[in-house]
Amino acid sequence: MQDALRELTSVAAEAAAASMWPLSEEELLTFIDRVHTAQQMLHAAMLHAVREVEGRAIPAKHQATSPQVWLRGRLRIGIGSALRMLAQARLLDTVPELDAAVTAGRINAEQLDSIVKAVGDLPSDLEPDVRNKATTTLMSWTSHLDPIELRKAGKRIQMHVAPDLDDAAEEERLRRAERAAYEQRFLTLSPIGDGRVRVRGILDARAAATVTAAIDPLCRPGTAPPIADRGGPNAERADATGIDGGEDLRTPGQRRADALVDVSRLLLAGGLLPDNGGDRPQLVITASYDVLRQRLGGGTTDTGEPVSAAAVRQMACDARILPLVFGGDSQILDAGRSRRLVTGPLRRALNARDRGCTFPGCDRPAGWCDAHHIVPWTDGGTTDLTNVALLCEHHHRAVHDVNGWQVRIGADGHPEFMPPAWIDPEQVPRRNPYHRRT
Ligand SMILES: [Zn+2]
Ligand SMILES: [Zn+2]
Structure with a gap:
């Protein structure tokens, strides 16, 4: 046995050090299968040894407070892994058929773990026969079920053999899970550099359903034809399909992100949000007057994130976003302030003319x-109908x-758009027929 173990170690060392590149594809796949089977068999060997260690009360002799604590210290593994190994070792000890299958490498460690959990969920006063039947039934499914599917199959067996275990317990489990989920709720927006902000969070299922209901209708492909960044792999196609109202090239993730921003914009525009320190909530952007004039430099959002001059100019374009402009010729801005707000009758006239983006x-x-x-x-x-157009x-x-x-007001007083030359060398003006009255 000692010789065999020595040999095992040297074979394992050889496999670990082997170069993969000279292997043919077939040899590589064989390598993966063989190593995996060996790993599973060695896992069985480890479980047998762990069971024996526990049986001989070696942890107690070493003054460990429990077998799992001993195992954690001996192998420098986490307490969760130690507990899983002990539970697996104990189950193998009581179900010889299971032991044989694991020893033969037919059941992998993760599948075994699912079986242990499923058996552990069965009521403790269950007949041993029924318990064994449940175990061998799960075993017979390991040839085609992965660990998660096995876990679900285990739940079905549990509902079958102990139906009254049951609704009350299930209800209690659900309520505990809900409470925990609610307590863990959080949302953070953290700048991670390069103009990106990471959104992270946890919601409980009910809150998530509310958010999903709000953004879902805006996540549909085609709700907003995308404009690709210049130079992106799909740039040309995206712009072309964007104007045809054709295929939406945004990923589902991009559509959800856009929808979340759109919901927020809609709320800001609708005036439904409570006042924030006496002001109507709005997006504030700070920039110097030179940035707005010369398209150089940049501004900052009210959370302190830098934004490009192009973004500042876009945000400053509509009154719903309040530009705080510092330095330079600020009197001109103040004087012009009332002129640049597209509000009241002018906004209503604009809505009536354009009816949408x-x-x-679009x-x-x-x-x-x-x-x-x-x-x-x-x-x-100027701020009048000859110089403004609605845009999403x-x-x-x-x-x-x-x-x-490029956008301009056509001869009949409606906006029209000239495509960039790289989309249409002729740059023939196009219009949006979508909102036309028929
Ligand atoms: Zn604009
Ligand atoms: Zn649009």
Whole structure:
């Protein structure tokens, strides 16, 4: 036996040090299968040894407070792993068929763990026959079920053999889980550099359902044709399909992120939020006047995150976003302030004229839109129907892109868009037929 163990160690060392690149694909797959089977067999060997250690009360002799604590110290593993090994070792000891299957490498460690948990969930006063039957039934499924499916199968067996175990326990378990989930709730927005902010959080199922219900209708493909960043792999295609109202190239993750922002924008625009320190809640952006004029430098959000000059100019374009402008010629801004707000009768007239985002192919209604100044108010542009057009967030971004689409008011007083030359060399103006009255 001692010789065999020595040999085992040297074979294992050889396998661990082996180069993978000379292997053919077939040899590589064989390698994975064999090593895995060996791992599982060695796991069985370890469980047998652990059971023997426990049987001989070696942990107590070593003054350990429990077998799991001893195992943790001996192997430098976590207490959870130690407990799992002990539970597996005990079950193998009581079900010889299971022991044989694990020893032969037919049941892997994770599957075994699912079986141990399923058997552990059975009521303690269950007939031994029934318990063994449950164990061997689960065993027979290990050839085609993964650990998670086995766990579910175990639940079904439990409901079958102990139906009254049962509703009350299940209800209590659910309520405990709900309480824990609610207590663990949190949401953080942490800047991680390069203009990215990581959103992390936990919600309980009910709260998550509320958020999902709010963003779901906005997550549908095609609810906002995307404008790809210049140079991205799909840039050309995305712009082209964006205006056709065709395929939405955003990933599901991108659509959910957009939807969350859209919900927030809609709430800010609707004036439904409670006052924040006496002010109507709104997005505040701080920048110097030079940034707005010269398209250089940048600004900061009221949470202190830096934003580019292009973003500042877009955000400053509509009155719903309040630019706090420092330095330079601030009197001009103050004087011009009342002129640049697209509110009241002007906004109503604009809504009536455009009825929604004016970008070709976009179906966003007026309530979602910013009033875009065609000639920026910082460049002396006026705030009247000849110089403003409704644009949703996505398309507002697109027209503020220096290499992007140009917008102008056509001869009949409606906005029209000139595609960039890389999309249409002729740059034929296009319109959005979507909101037209018929
Ligand atoms: Zn704008
Ligand atoms: Zn749009």
